[in-house]
Each structure stands twice: as structure tokens, then as C-alpha cells.
Amino acid sequence: MKIADLLREKNITLSFEVFPPKTSAGMESVSKATEEIASLHPDFMSVTYGAGGGTSEYTVDIARNLQDSYSVPVLAHLTCVSSTREHVRRMINLYKEKNIKNIMALRGDIPQDGAVADDYHHATELISDIRELGDFCLGGACYPEGHPEAATRRDDLIFLKQKADAGLDFLTTQMFFNNDMFYNFLYRARDIGIKIPIIAGIMPITNARQIRRSIALSGAELPERFRAIIDRFGSNDAAMKQAGIIYATEQIIDLLAHDVNHIHVYSMNKPDVAKGIKEALSDVIV
Ligand code: FAD
Numbered sequence: 677m678k679i680a681d682l683l684r685e686k687n688i689t690l691s692f693e694v695f696p697p698k699t700s701a702g703m704e705s706v707s708k709a710t711e712e713i714a715s716l717h718p719d720f721m722s723v724t725y726g727a728g729g730g731t732s733e734y735t736v737d738i739a740r741n742l743q744d745s746y747s748v749p750v751l752a753h754l755t756c757v758s759s760t761r762e763h764v765r766r767m768i769n770l771y772k773e774k775n776i777k778n779i780m781a782l783r784g785d786i787p788q789d790g791a792v793a794d795d796y797h798h799a800t801e802l803i804s805d806i807r808e809l810g811d812f813c814l815g816g817a818c819y820p821e822g823h824p825e826a827a828t829r830r831d832d833l834i835f836l837k838q839k840a841d842a843g844l845d846f847l848t849t850q851m852f853f854n855n856d857m858f859y860n861f862l863y864r865a866r867d868i869g870i871k872i873p874i875i876a877g878i879m880p881i882t883n884a885r886q887i888r889r890s891i892a893l894s895g896a897e898l899p900e901r902f903r904a905i906i907d908r909f910g911s912n913d914a915a916m917k918q919a920g921i922i923y924a925t926e927q928i929i930d931l932l933a934h935d936v937n938h939i940h941v942y943s944m945n946k947p948d949v950a951k952g953i954k955e956a957l958s959d960v961i962v
Contacts, residue, residue, distance in 0.1 A: 677749045678813035679720055679778045680845040683873045683938055688961050689719035691751075691875070692943040692950050696723065696734035703734065710738055712947035714746035716954050722780060722848075722940070725753035732767075740774045751815060752776045754806075755784030756796035764795075764802065768809045780815045780848070781806055785893075798835070803842040816840065818847040818874065820861035824895045833868055840870050847872060848940050851879035851890060853923075854899045855930050862936070876931050879942040880924035880949050882917040884910030921952040928953070929960060 682689060692713050697706045714721060723739045726732050739752040754767055771779060783799040786792060796802055799816055806812055816839050819832060826832035840847065847870070852858050858876055865874060881887050884906055891898060898906075905923060909915040928939050943950040 677720075677777070678845075679749060679751060679815065680813045680873075682719055682749060683846060683875075686719060688932065688937045689875075689939070690954065690957070690961050691720045691722065691938075691940045692716070692718045693722045693724065693940065694738065694943065694945050696726065696731040696738055698726075698731055703737075706734075706738070706945055707741065709945040709947055710742060711746065713943055713945075713950045714742050714748045716947075716950055718748065718950075718954075720749040720751055720778070722751040723753060725755050725780075725782070725784075736770055736774055736776070739776055743775070749778065750776060751778040751780050753780040753782060754802070755782045756799070756802040757784040757786060757792050759796065760793050761795045761805065763793075764805060765809065768806060768812075771812070772810050778813045778815065779806060780817070781844075782817055798839075800835075800839045800842045803839065803844060807843040813845045814843060815846050815848055815875075816844045817850065818861075818865070819850045819894075820852045820857045821850070821894075821896055823850075829864075833864055836865070837868050837870055840872055844872055846875060846938075848875040849877040850894050850896065851877050851942060852896050853879075853881075853902050853927070854897055855927055855934075857897065858931070858936070859934065873938055875938040875940045876936050877940045877942060878924050878927055878931075879944075880920045880953065881906075882920040882946065882949055883913055884916060917949070918952075921949060921956070925953055925956040928957065932960060 694710045697703050721742055723735050725735045739750040742748045743750045781799055781803045818836055822829040822832045905919050909919045
């Protein structure tokens with residue numbers, strides 16, 4: 677099923693994200709985790725793609741398994757900055773062959789050694805290529821607090837509008853911990869003429885180590901209220917996990933109360949976290 681149709685037909689959607697293993701040795705545990713998350717019946721699941729190519733071959737295998745064995749609509753990611761046009765064409769043909777209908781079209785992070793293939797500079801170019809190569813439903817990334825490389829939030833928004841106009845069906849946000857950042861972004865995005873659905877991306881922080889990495893990658897602001905939670909519970913793994921799930925659930929409830937009805941949870945191969953959130957919302961999302 678195309679995710680654009682899901683977003684149109686369902687009043688509220690809750691989806692989860694998983695990532696592939698780095699080596700074949702990790703495949704068994706990742707498959708088990710993704711299958712447990714699938715058994716929670718999310719509206720769809722996304723499977724990330726390793727920008728450097730390391731884990732990309734597994735993205736398709738996991739997506740296919742979720743789709744065929746669990747009948748979960750799947751969003752398979754694809755990045756371009758480290759790829760040649762030829763490689764992208766091969767991946768698109770593979771997605772077609774495996775009957776994958778939804779692609780998250782991304783630039784990917786610039787590798788630390790700066791090694792890019794030079795065929796692609798921005799996600800917009802990838803979106804135009806995929807549009808020519810097949811009939812896919814396409815998602816793109818957006819950044820309520822601005823992409824870390826953008827000179828200004830205004831520039832980022834102008835490029836986002838160009839990206840949406842290149843042929844996106846929906847956007848999913850980078851993680852944010854302060855809903856006001858999202859509401860402000862949503863207002864500005866609509867004001868500049870971005871009309872497609874914008875799915876709110878929520879990252880449950882369940883251990884103190886994860887927070888440092890997440891903040892470094894996303895540049896998301898940590899509200900004082902959340903800092904206090906980390907200070908108080910960060911050294912106790914069980915308490916931090918529970919507090920992180922509750923914080924993410926409260927963010928989702930606030931979003932729903934403000935008519936933001938499409939929520940994507942960065943569940944990070946953690947079935948217990950996905951389950952905790954799903955159960956906490958069992959009478960809210962029916
Ligand atoms: P772009 O949309 O190309 O934007 C990148 C930067 O370029 C921005 O600063 C933008 O303002 C600027 N820009 C855009 N167009 C132009 C232009 N024409 N001229 C000048 N500047 C321009 N990474 C992975 O490796 N694998 C994944 O599976 C993955 N999944 C993700 C899912 C989501 C929902 C999100 C939010 C991010 C994900 N990422 C993933 C991370 C993503 O690859 C990085 O954030 C990357 O740095 C930017 O990708 P993008 O597609 O947003 O890039």
C-alpha cells in the first residue's frame with residue numbers, strides 16, 4: 677500500500693522505524709526485533725539505509741520480509757550522496773522487483789572523510805531521478821529546527837519547498853523534543869506553500885548515552901524539562917527507559933491534541949520501547 681493513501685484514508689497513523697545490521701552476524705537479532713515491532717500492527721514501518729553502503733543490502737531484505745510475512749506497509753530508505761547514478765538506478769530496479777512501493781528519498785550525511793560520489797548533491801536530484809524511474813510513493817526529510825548545514829532556517833525552508841515540488845508525497849521530521857519547535861515549523865512550512873502531509877518524528881530517549889549521539893546528529897534543542905529528567909534518571913537504565921517512553925508518549929498526546937495526526941516513532945530496533953508507547957496510547961489511537 678502507498679503511504680500517501682494511508683495518510684489520506686486514516687485519521688491517525690502511528691509508524692515505527694528500524695535499522696538494518698552492519699554485518700550479516702547481526703541479521704538474526706535485527707530480524708527478531710523488527711518482527712516483534714511488526715506484530716504490534718503499526719500503520720507502516722520504515723527501514724533505514726546506510727549512507728556508506730555498509731548496511732544498504734540488508735534494507736531491502738528486511739523491508740521485503742516485513743511486507744511479505746507481516747503484511748505491514750513498508751517505507752524503504754535510500755540515500756544518494758555516496759552513490760553513483762548507476763547504483764541508484766540498480767537500487768530502484770531492485771525496489772521495483774521486490775514490490776516496494778514507498779521510498780524515503782534522502783541525500784544522506786556527508787561521510788567524515790568527505791568521500792562523496794559527486795553524482796548527487798541534494799535529495800532533490802534523487803527525487804527527480806526516482807520519479808523518472810518508476811511509480812513510487814516518495815517521502816523526504818525535514819528539520820523543524822533547521823538542517824545543521826543550513827545557513828539559515830529560511831534558506832532551509834526554501835530548499836525544502838523545492839524538494840517537495842520535485843515530487844514528494846509526504847515529509848517526515850527529524851526528531852524534536854520541544855513540540856513548540858514543530859508547531860512553529862509547521863506554520864512556516866504551510867505559509868511558504870508546502871501542502872503535503874508532514875509526519876512528526878518522535879525519538880524516545882531511553883538511555884543517557886543515546887542522548888549525546890542523538891543531539892550531536894540532529895542538533896535538536898533539549899528543553900529544560902527533559903534535561904532535568906536526564907539529570908535525575910540518566911544513571912539508572914530502567915528508570916531512564918521508563919521516563920523516556922513516558923516523555924515521548926506525552927509529546928505524542930500533545931501533538932494529537934493539536935491535530936497533528938501522523939506520528940513516526942524512531943523505535944531503533946527496540947520492541948519494548950515500541951510496545952510501551954503503543955500500549956500507553958491504546959485508548960488514544962484506536
Ligand atoms: P537535503 O534535502 O539534500 O538537504 C541537505 C542540506 O542541503 C540542507 O542543509 C538543505 O538546506 C541543503 N540544500 C538542499 N537543497 C539545496 C540546494 N539546491 N542548494 C543548496 N543547498 C541545498 N540518513 C541515512 O544515512 N540513512 C537513512 O535511512 C536516513 N533516514 C532519515 C530519515 C529522516 C526522517 C531524517 C530526518 C533523516 C534521515 N537521515 C538518514 C539523515 C539524512 O540523510 C541527513 O540529515 C542528511 O544530512 C540530509 O539529508 P536530506 O535528504 O534531508 O538532504
